[in-house]
Amino acid sequence: MKHTVSLFITLSAFWLLNSGHYSLLILFLGFVSITLVLVIANKMDVVDQESQPIHLKRNIFGYFGWLIKEIVQANITVVKHIWLSGESISPTLKKIKITQQTDMGKVIYANSITLTPGTVAIDLVDDEIIVHALLLKDVESLETGEMDRRVTMLER
Amino acid sequence: MDIIITISSGFFLLVGSFLCFSGGIGLLRFPDFYTRMHAAGVTDTLGAGMILIGLMIISTDLLVFSKLVLVLLLTLLIGPTTSHVLAKAAYHNGLMPKTLNNHEKNNAKETSSSNP
Amino acid sequence: MLFAATLAIFITMLLAIIRGIVGPTLYDRILAVNMFGTKTVLLIALLGFVMGRPEFLDIAIVYALINFISVIGVLRYSDTHQFKHSPTLEDPVEKED
Amino acid sequence: MNITLALMLQLTIVIPLLSTFAIVVTGKYPNLRESVTIASCLILIFLVVNLYQGVLAGESISVFWWELLPGLSISFDIEPLGMLFALIASFLWLVTTCYAIGYMRSHHEKNQTRFYACFAIAIGAVMGLAFSANLFTLFIFYEVLTLSTYPLVTHAGTEKAKKGGRTYLGILLTTSIVFFLLAIVITWFVAGTLDFTPGGIFTDDVDKVLTGMLLVLFIFGIGKAAIMPFHRWLPAAMVAPTPVSSLLHAVAVVKAGVFTVLKVCVFIFGLDLLAVLPTTQFLLYLAGASVLLASIIAMRQDNLKARLAYSTISQLGYVTIGALLATSSGVIGSSMHIAMHAFGKITLFFCAGAILVTLHKSKISDMRGIGLKMPITMGAFFIASLSIIGVPPTGGTWSKWYLMMGTIETEQFVLMVILMLSSLLNIAYLLPISFHAFFPKLSRFNASASSTKSLENRLPIFDIKEAPLPSLIAIVVTTLGCLTLFVYPQPLFELASAVLTGRE
């Protein structure tokens, strides 16, 4: 139920931000639409903690800050290597252990890896992630577990 | 104030477009699929983000601003997801990356996959 | 500035097209299409500003969504069926006639 | 206008069609079916005779059904030529039916119901044709006649019959649609009407070349008249059972053809116009050539029916010549020749059929001495031959006479010679048949396998084995007709001369 409420709130925000027309008719239609979407979403069984990760809310902004910093750094490296000659890269494929328990956590971790240029999470099996990296050192920095630790912290 | 807005947005836009352009070059220059994907990732994240932020700065309307935010969120959500799915599909269908250190492993995998 | 950015995006799109045509593997093409799509989103956003009608961002959103769905679709329908067994898929250098 | 007579006129067309229906319904009971046929024959004759009397009494009888397009109507009108034709046709229908009953039964033909039904439709078409008041109505019945006789021609259902049927239909339909219809359209376009009008429908200032071409189109278009290049259908149609052949050659089809030619010449073009048209000469010679050539070909035929068919082609040429001569004697001769030839030829075909049914012979070379077995039949054959040749005491004399008169009047001496020559040829190809039939011995020296066979046949000399009774009666009736017409040609003559003078 709380997920539904949360979805309702986010949907309403979405509508209000997008609409730009706040006449009575449009608002009413918006309400009807949101209700309809809620009905469909419930029927489709997509309203749960996976789609509405309200339990993560507390720490997520801090994590985002950190992630953005990482992304910027990684971007600079990759761009550098793009403009350097092709010999400078050292593509690597590696399995990395992860410590997250929930699916949500795993997904956040995997997506974070992918978001950071230079590394891509290829597969996610149980508690291992196969990572492909443009540079060997990227994998090594992943293996140090900084990101892993931060994501695991999110879960709590 | 106007000057600041113009300059800052110009800065973001320029950096963003440079990043995108670099990504495009990388897409052409990198040797195999997986490495190219990294190049594409550049454009998806920081490139797109920079440009959108640049636009946000010059937007005068709340509506436009909020929509730009939405676009940004979507890009950040969808970009890595597609990359990941793509990589996974490629990997599972046997497309092996060219890597420095796993030539032997690569060969072993190929032989094993050729006679299941 | 906007023009410069538009031009850069435009060139990037061209590069993506070249990758899409050259291939060589299926996944390179999908990647190119995907990248092309994301760049289109940016392009539209920029164009809206260039032409002084920024409220067309809706279209950009639609593009982003459609792009996502297309890629999923590609994978869904390349992943399952005969492609798995097709030897040509693993062939990294596909022949263009 | 006399209402009753108008009704009768319509009945002449409706009765055969009704009888068709009745025949189909009663198809399962042969006796009933045939009585229906006979009954409708009798009714028809009754009607036609009544109409004839009406015409004699000077009644003007016409019926208007409806207008299809402006100036294009279906309507009927009685004039002497049509009356003449209708009289012959209705009378000979009865006779042919009698004959057919005997023939079909003894020959155990299949699909007899279809046979009688189509036969009745054909007669209905002939009636409509005879009484039609304009070219369009005539054309319709002309086509109906073609289509309704097609099943008769292919009656046997064998490959050969179908091939013959195809030739038959192909030539008749092609000529009628490509030339005849075109000619009708042009006529309508030029003259604005299609009504048969004494003296023709074209005005004086009409383009002579155009109408000349039109005449050619008409003569070629009326394929049923079997002018030489389009005569192939007639021999092809000989695959049909004999009653059909008699119908085709004597009663319905060919007579319809020459009747149409006459009608067109007299009532569409008018004799005056006809005489000055540039193409008339050409057509006359074509018809002449047709007469001669057909006769020569006839001599070379061994199949009796084929020989008779070619003879018909040549005789039809006579009628065409008569019509094209554009003189009153020519027209009278033509009209009478329609009747005379009808009686003569039908007798000949009846005889041929009788021979086929009783002795199963169709080759002339096999027929030596059969006169001894079938004296009545062969006697009739002889008399009919005389009529065709035009020797007294038969009806054929008169028509030939008038035709000759016509050629002399117009000083067409070449044609006269052709007619004479053709008569000689007639003698040459018809008389020997009956001659050999009765006097087989005289030709024994041309001995061959066939003559020995005929010798065997000759042994029981008085073993008379005549045709079935109904057929025999029919033969006798028509033969008598040939003779009577010599003695009493008056009604025919009156009608024929009334053709030109119009209704009294």
Place this chain on the structure above:
Amino acid sequence: MVIVAFAIIRMKDLFAVVMLLGIYGLISASFFIVMDAVDVAFTEAAVGAGISTLLMLVVIAMTGRKEKANRHKPFSALFIVLVTGGLLIYGTLDMPHIGAVDAPIHKHVAPRYINDSMAEIGVPNIVTSVLASYRAFDTFGEVVVIFTAGIGVLTLLSVARRKESEEEISSINDSMHEQHLVIRIVAKMLIPFIFLFALYVQFHGDFGPGGGFQAGVIFAAATILYAMLFGLSTARKVINQTFIQLIAAIGVLLYGSVGIVSLMSGGNFFDYNVLASDPIAGQHLGILLIEWGVGCTVASVMIIIFFNFAGRQELHQQKERVQNQEPS
């Protein structure tokens, strides 16, 4: 664009061709934006790059992706094409220049739309007012076209489903979202918003680009996404096939009955002025209703089309699996 077109000619790999077609659709959509046709761009993006590419993918999955080498000589084709092109070039010689303000098309009918539509209809998006009111009947025709296509696909592809095989099908299907953890979660997050976005587009067609058709396509796209990830049978359980046919029919009927109601109330067919006491309000109401009709039909037909294609595809897959099992 031209490059892409030529590439399509040369390519033998159908998969690549379809990818290129997607790119082609995106380019042309961008082009439309440059040319000020935002509504068209919206639609072309959703249709040309989205739905039609998807459909082709499904079909290729069934038919195989390799094209045979071309054996016949294309000279005659080349000839026809050249003649057509020549004719067009000939035709362009006398055309007004692009963007010329004084071209006849900008002088005759269009000015009224631009100048008076606000007063007559009261909708800022001129395209919408032309589409839904001035030329409402064309749009009705368009809806009927799409309805026809839906029924056509149904007749050609619908298969009588057998119950016992359904379990098996679903077991394969569901593998997609089991395996792809990442996609599953992202999609779950996105789907409700896509739906809402579709509805937003539906109701804001008056003010900006969009309207019933685009909304319908986006709505359908969300459903398709769901079906692809969670399996066709799951999606079918959520959205019943018969129900959706009903919706398609109702959409057409809704559209038509707006016309009939206006006809009953004394106006001409599709004359919305008579729907309410105030003409502008009547126009608003009429446009709102017919946009709904369009949206319903388009969304449901698109879903029908996709479901049927995908259903066939699963059938094929299943058959193939049976064949593969038999020899082993």
Place this chain on the structure above:
Amino acid sequence: MLMDLFNHWVVITLMMSGLYIVIAQGNLIKKIVGLAVFQTSVFIFYISMAKVEGGTAPILADGITQYSNPLPHVLILTAIVVGIATTALGLSLVVRIKEAYGSIEEDEIQQQDNQALSESNLEKEA
């Protein structure tokens, strides 16, 4: 001159290539792709004639006086729908053809049909 009609040259080239694909290619799916290219080129043609120099998208807003012509946009919206409808139907036919003939190559299908025809003729003669 050349640049003024630049759009038209593009359109014509696209149209020609689309038409060429439809006519010359043997693969059924490719033909449908060709149709799509062909139709899209026509759309571009319509849209480019609607453009007005200095105009913007035909959505009324304050302070803008010059709008592009909305009518072709409407027409093309309809035409796009028609296009997707045709594509969908064409593809469903392709699917069925593949099931029935086992091939989606024009010449192979033609061959199978001819074969079937001659076989049935043979039966008749027998």
Place this chain on the structure above:
Amino acid sequence: MIAHLPILQVIIPLMAAPICLMLKRTQLVWLFSIIASGLAFAVSILLLQQVMASGVISYELGGWQAPWGIEYRIDKLNAFLLLIISGISTVVLFAAQTSLEKEIPKDKHIFFYVLYLLSLTGMLGIVATGDAFNVFVFLEISSLSAYALIGMGNKRQALWASYQYLIMGTIGATFILIGIGLMYQMTGTLNMHDLSQRLPEVEQSRTVLAAFAFVIVGVCLKLAMFPLHLWLPNAYTYAPSIVTAFFAATATKVAVYLLIRFTFSVFGFSFSFTHIPLQTIFMALGLVGIFVASTSAIYQNNVKQLFAYSSIAQIGYMIVGFSLSTVTGLTATLLHMFNHALMKGAIFLALAAVIYRVGNVELNNLRGLGRQMPLTMAAIVIGGLSLIGVPLTVGFVSKWYLLMALIEQGWWPIAVLILLGSMLAVIYVWRIVEVAYFKEPLNKNSTIKEAPMSFLIPIWVLVIANIYFGIDTRLSVGVAEAAAQSLFGVAL
């Protein structure tokens, strides 16, 4: 309601189609479609009456005046066609239920009726509308439903035929779209009447010429005119019989209508026939079409295919009449449209009955059917006679007018060629007659019975119409002539 007749004409079947989808029972759907089609027929009769009495009816959709909104413009020409289309559709529908039982799986019957009604809607819409773009929209409705209907055929060739038709049809429609675009570009309007007023101003421009060429080629593709006819024979052969009957009788007529409408009303007589050697081209193509198609028909063994080729030949006649560009010529074309609809409707319905009983229409399997199914075969024969142009059938009337038109212009040789062409018809019709009546049945003790009443009634309605309108030509000729005259009145 009387004022709304033009729109009701199209709306009735259109609205009926989705309703059909809601009714669950096949029987009910069938009845409902008949009612809808019958109502459309009634409306078309009223319309024709009204048009004949009071001239052109204009109906403004949405209440917007003509060049801005869409206009329905009913004159004598399209009232006549509306009558043909809705009439044939109603008659054919009567036989649909029985015929479908044998040819289409049960669960698709409802779809069939829906598509059928949509196809009817499309055709009526094309004919009724006065807006060039609206033509395209309705053209697509009718074509799309046609593709699906043809694809329903139970042989696999049906799919291939439908696909070919789809490709050709779409190219044709797109060509028309290009043509309309070019016209629009030069005039700024889409309304046909408005176009006809404005086109003369820009008559000399090459763009208009190109527009004309595109529209004509596009229409001719739909029309299956001779060199562009390749899609038609297979489509007609393998489609479900009811569909064949309906389309053969109506679909090409609609295309001919478009041809006439565009050349005479929109571009104007003087433009169409003086700037372009249209007459020569169409005359030649029409004639070649007649001969090539008729000859192909002779060599067909499948009777449906045979008559499909014959349809192409008959289109040739219409084209020849059209190419004369005289009142009589056009009358001939219009008449032939009406008459051909009657003949082909009857013939193909009868073939549907044969398929119902025998299973297919290979010539060999028709052996002896003349006796087993006398009424059905008689219908085919009468229809065939009508094709040949035998007097007292409708075929004669239209041929007569065609000949008149040719002779009026002094084109004698062509008149002869036309007549020779109908001889070819004799040959192919006679092949069937021979087989049906003069061959023994394939299987001596086969128990093929006469077709059920649900076939016989519609078949014989059409056959009797064939004969009736061959005799009483007031209606058909009167309307056709008036329509032709009005077209020239507008153009000159």
